[in-house]
Amino acid sequence: MKSKFYGPFVRMIKKTVRMVTPTYSIIDFKVFDDPVVYISHHQNMFGPFHALLWSPIHIHPWVLHVFSDRKECYKQYSEYTFSERAGMNKTIAKLIAYPLSFFITNLINSLRSISVNRGSRKIIQTFKESVTVLQKGEDIIIFPDIDYADASSKTKALYEGFLLIDKFYFKSTGKHIAFVPLYVSKNKKTLITSEPIYFQDGQDFDQQKSKVLEKIQASLNQMAKDCED
Template identity: 50%
Template sequence: MNRHYGILFRIIRGFIRIFYPRYKVQVPDRINGPVVYISHHQNLFGPFVTLLWFPKCLHAWILHVFLDQAACYKQYVDYTFTKRFGWNRNLAKMVAFPLSFFISKLLNSGKGIPVYRGSRKILETFHQSVEVLKSGQRIVIFPDIDYRDPSSEVKEMYKGFLYLEKYFFQETGEHLTFVPLYVSKNKRLILANRQIYFRDGEGFNEERKRIVQEIHTNLNELAKRCGDLT
């Protein structure tokens, strides 16, 4: 399995890096086992900066519509440009058509993993993710429920991503390493300082509650440490 981004993603990322402020990366030198980074969306700021400046290839979980041109076009016309931005539908169509081709090709080149919310196809998300992790590569997930919130404070998060542990453990007998990854606007820093694991012999549902709370708490602690939260 390819461990590097595609050429389109690398070209666009290289061009943006010329103009966008550099963010330093401080993560543990050694991480035990396959790693899943959990980060904060912040209305696209988190994914944008992470994929722009993280030094290694990360497979981001991305809503499936943005990885398929036709679905991406429909999303832009029916929701993003019309309902969210209030554009005229004809204008939305004109902009959405070329943009949907570019975005879907870019995100596929960026090795995104499609996420199928509210569908049995979510099993494809887990299967693809397990294969990526088994090959020694890394995944990043932005599980904020309100992804449009630009605040540095992490609020409610989806918990379903933690089923990835269950599927990975069933196939390999190994636990995943969940690493909260915070992107600081104030410090221009991508930061992580904890590794969180499921424990042997404990019930999955109870462990899931514990781990999502630890991730939530750690991300907000890092935000405070960086001066993004008062």
């Protein structure tokens, strides 16, 4: 039985949003006895939104660190997301970003998210925290698309840094962690998981990581094809 760790804020939001959005089936979503790391396709927020909304279990998402801090979140939305990316007037962008930053940071923290400090030495803390929750039997979900704004169903280039979880986990437990591809289908309105993908004993990590990444990408794209997305 997987533990439940979401805070009351996100539980309330999920219950409310589920009542006003189309239902996604979880019949093909496999829950594992051992802890796993689910890997999914971002699709410009489509993946994170539906995977976290409809997942039958609580999962720790990896989230860029700016969304865990209210001031940093406001800066991200006002100076980039709404102004540069969406082309909004800077004053309007600030007016929208201010209240939204409170909502987002409360939501992210209520999800018990794991902050990702990309390009910083603090990324080590990301892996240490990930190993801690995995050793408690809890699961993680990561959306490693390089172009996260690409809304197409095809999974393209992925960051490979997340694979270091296996290295940290193996050092602590002597076991390899399972990477489980998870696909959210727009066409079928369902969450689907495929077979776990592992690093192998006795083989160099750096030599394996490109093959593991390719397997994850291929699995996500095969599920998309099967769903006719």
